Amino acid sequence: MKLNLKRPLAFFDLEATGTIIGFDRIVEIAVLKVFPDGSKEMKNARINPEMPIPLETSLIHGIYDEDIKDAPTFKQAGPEFAAFLDDCDLAGYNSNKFDIPMLMDEFLRAGVPFDIDNRKFVDVQNIFHQMEQRTLKAAYKFYCGKSLENAHNADADTLATYEVLLGQLERYKDVEFVDKKGNVSVPVKNDVDALHEFTNLHNPVDFAGRLVFNDQGVEVFNFGKHKGKCVEEVFQAEPSYYAWMQNGDFPLYTKKCLEKIWVRWNEKKVLVKKTTETKIEVDSPRTITPKKDTDSRPMFKKKEPVAPVTDSMLDELKKKFGK
Numbered sequence: 410m411k412l413n414l415k416r417p418l419a420f421f422d423l424e425a426t427g428t429i430i431g432f433d434r435i436v437e438i439a440v441l442k443v444f445p446d447g448s449k450e451m452k453n454a455r456i457n458p459e460m461p462i463p464l465e466t467s468l469i470h471g472i473y474d475e476d477i478k479d480a481p482t483f484k485q486a487g488p489e490f491a492a493f494l495d496d497c498d499l500a501g502y503n504s505n506k507f508d509i510p511m512l513m514d515e516f517l518r519a520g521v522p523f524d525i526d527n528r529k530f531v532d533v534q535n536i537f538h539q540m541e542q543r544t545l546k547a548a549y550k551f552y553c554g555k556s557l558e559n560a561h562n563a564d565a566d567t568l569a570t571y572e573v574l575l576g577q578l579e580r581y582k583d584v585e586f587v588d589k590k591g592n593v594s595v596p597v598k599n600d601v602d603a604l605h606e607f608t609n610l611h612n613p614v615d616f617a618g619r620l621v622f623n624d625q626g627v628e629v630f631n632f633g634k635h636k637g638k639c640v641e642e643v644f645q646a647e648p649s650y651y652a653w654m655q656n657g658d659f660p661l662y663t664k665k666c667l668e669k670i671w672v673r674w675n676e677k678k679v680l681v682k683k684t685t686e687t688k689i690e691v692d693s694p695r696t697i698t699p700k701k702d703t704d705s706r707p708m709f710k711k712k713e714p715v716a717p718v719t720d721s722m723l724d725e726l727k728k729k730f731g732k
Contacts, residue, residue: 419497434458552576
């Protein structure tokens with residue numbers, strides 16, 4: 410099928426150091442420019458983000474620091490891509506939420522003029538999500554071949570969910586799945602442990618998604634300025650962040666999980682302090698100075714008793730002073 414276009418439509422995709430708009434940087438950009446006559450033109454480039462690529466991100470898209478150390482920066486490559494996209498509408502997968510704002514941020518940072526006011530945007534992911542609804546009613550129809558009556562009734566929804574799982578186990582029995590890292594497995598099994606592992610996509614700590622486990626099983630923040638950072642490391646660098654969250658508008662269970670990490674972190678600090686003090690005492694034992702027996706206070710001699718005045722003493726005084 411040929412696209413009915415009035416002007417070129419540019420399908421583009423970005424790979425970046427992460428997903429935080431305003432912080433992360435582009436490491437690769439690819440653009441497929443489709444013209445109204447059906448012809449196509451492709452342009453792509455690796456970009457030096459001028460910042461390290463986190464290992465967990467490199468494992469996803471396969472681009473490492475070594476791969477882009479000699480690549481142009483976006484400030485160098487940006488003008489060429491701005492010219493290539495100049496007369497195009499834009500399309501992508503999840504592009505409205507990620508690729509377009511990330512691209513605009515890079516253009517603005519590099520000082521490259523790029524106007525999007527009069528462009529059209531096609532997000533293919535939104536077509537998929539809206540046409541193939543992810544509701545329980547849609548899943549019941551898809552997996553069980555039946556219409557869900559009394560939808561949003563707790564009893565009916567609970568029974569439908571049970572039947573949908575049975576339908577999924579039957580449909581995906583022995584079906585291979587390829588994850589983002591290219592690993593192949595058969596994850597949908599009639600086993601709760603396997604289903605738990607497969608369905609906890611973001612490995613949450615608090616189930617609200619504010620705190621998640623990273624690939625090493627360590628709790629990290631999943632939002633805000635510390636996204637991707639170890640919770641305990643943030644406590645060490647900015648302990649007031651804990652108080653800010655506890656006093657903020659966060660779910661109670663998130664606060665409970667955060668408090669548990671906070672208590673554990675403080676216990677570690679106390680243990681490290683005690684261990685350090687013990688090591689110092691062992692390595693450098695204190696020298697105890699014996700107490701002197703002498704009293705440091707000044708000593709005063711006892712006064713001799715005054716001798717009584719005699720007649721001979723008076724005679725001597727009279728002779729001396731004439732009285």
